[in-house]
Amino acid sequence: MRIGFIGLGNMGGPMAANLAGAGHEVRGFDPSAEPPEGVARAASAEEAVEGAEVVLTMLPNGEILRSVALQAIPAMAEGAVLCDCSTVDVESARAVASQAEAAGLGALDAPVSGGVGGAAAGTLTFMVGGGDAAFEKVRPLFEIMGQKAVHCGEAGAGQSAKICNNMILGATMIATCEAFALADKLGLDRQKMFDVVSTSSGSSWSMNTYCPAPGVGPRSPADNDYRPGFAADLMLKDLRLSQQAAEAVDADTPMGELAMRLYAAFVEQEGGRGRDFSAMLPRFSARRRDS
Ligand code: NAD
Numbered sequence: 001m002r003i004g005f006i007g008l009g010n011m012g013g014p015m016a017a018n019l020a021g022a023g024h025e026v027r028g029f030d031p032s033a034e035p036p037e038g039v040a041r042a043a044s045a046e047e048a049v050e051g052a053e054v055v056l057t058m059l060p061n062g063e064i065l066r067s068v069a070l071q072a073i074p075a076m077a078e079g080a081v082l083c084d085c086s087t088v089d090v091e092s093a094r095a096v097a098s099q100a101e102a103a104g105l106g107a108l109d110a111p112v113s114g115g116v117g118g119a120a121a122g123t124l125t126f127m128v129g130g131g132d133a134a135f136e137k138v139r140p141l142f143e144i145m146g147q148k149a150v151h152c153g154e155a156g157a158g159q160s161a162k163i164c165n166n167m168i169l170g171a172t173m174i175a176t177c178e179a180f181a182l183a184d185k186l187g188l189d190r191q192k193m194f195d196v197v198s199t200s201s202g203s204s205w206s207m208n209t210y211c212p213a214p215g216v217g218p219r220s221p222a223d224n225d226y227r228p229g230f231a232a233d234l235m236l237k238d239l240r241l242s243q244q245a246a247e248a249v250d251a252d253t254p255m256g257e258l259a260m261r262l263y264a265a266f267v268e269q270e271g272g273r274g275r276d277f278s279a280m281l282p283r284f285s286a287r288r289r290d291s
Pocket residue numbers: 006007008009010011012029030031032033045058059060061064068085086087088112113114115116229230234237
């Protein structure tokens with residue numbers, strides 16, 4: 001298949017490389033990142049998408065997606081599919097999908113979970129919104145870049161699933177970290193805490209798979225001095241998107257809102273930028289009840 005790939009950063013680069021490695025003809029555009037081996041360099045977004053059957057984008061945010069879509073859509077071949085894999089606000093995803101559809105193109109929002117490691121290994125999970133025909137056309141590419149693609153519904157459904165999942169994740173990570181900090185102060189051994197909670201009703205992915213306490217549970221960023229992993233900055237981005245969406249549809253999400261405020265303070269005032277999102281544990285350990 002002929003594929004255009006726009007945005008060849010930490011995630012897009014290895015995703016494009018995997019498509020090229022599977023034998024597809026991939027032309028990529030990024031104003032600053034180098035195309036990976038096997039991916040031809042395009043001088044512009046228009047050049048990358050020309051004649052492509054599928055165009056994938058992996059960009060920092062909704063504003064940039066909207067501006068790239070304005071360049072790419074008029075240059076795309078009729079019947080081609082524009083598939084955005086970035087994490088963006090639901091409104092931008094829907095706006096770009098309707099522009100693409102008005103131009104006779106297919107459109108999907110397909111954000112991912114699995115991070116840079118999953119992008120490199122081809123084990124991402126895709127959460128996909130958009131029409132059936134577009135989904136079927138891109139499915140073989142999802143199978144190369146990932147291990148699972150869930151078709152969640154119409155345009156925007158992929159982004160909706162992603163931010164709801166990450167809102168749960170942000171809140172449960174904070175709850176897990178504050179519980180460890182409390183357990184420490186109660187004199188409870190961290191390993192015992194893990195042994196009980198990971199097999200009890202307080203268990204979660206944050207505790208069982210990505211334990212924020214170093215030396216406890218499976219290996220995680222806590223065992224690597226909290227180097228990401230999944231950076232606190234990216235968790236903050238996703239929590240902000242969840243609250244933007246909650247405001248737009250008048251949903252009451254107090255836990256998500258508090259998680260967003262705590263990650264905002266952590267990233268912007270407490271040295272959390274560039275650290276893993278599980279570094280909330282040393283943050284809580286260093287604090288007192290009224291600090
Ligand atoms: P990144 O900053 O490494 O890559 C983004 C790339 O987009 C950069 O190389 C940048 O030069 C390029 N870009 C910016 N403006 C452009 C334009 N106008 N035209 C073409 N390219 C342009 O970011 P990333 O870590 O690869 O993340 C990409 C997306 O994936 C984000 O939306 C992020 O939230 C999401 N995501 C990231 C992770 C992760 O662990 N890094 C995990 C899941 C989802």
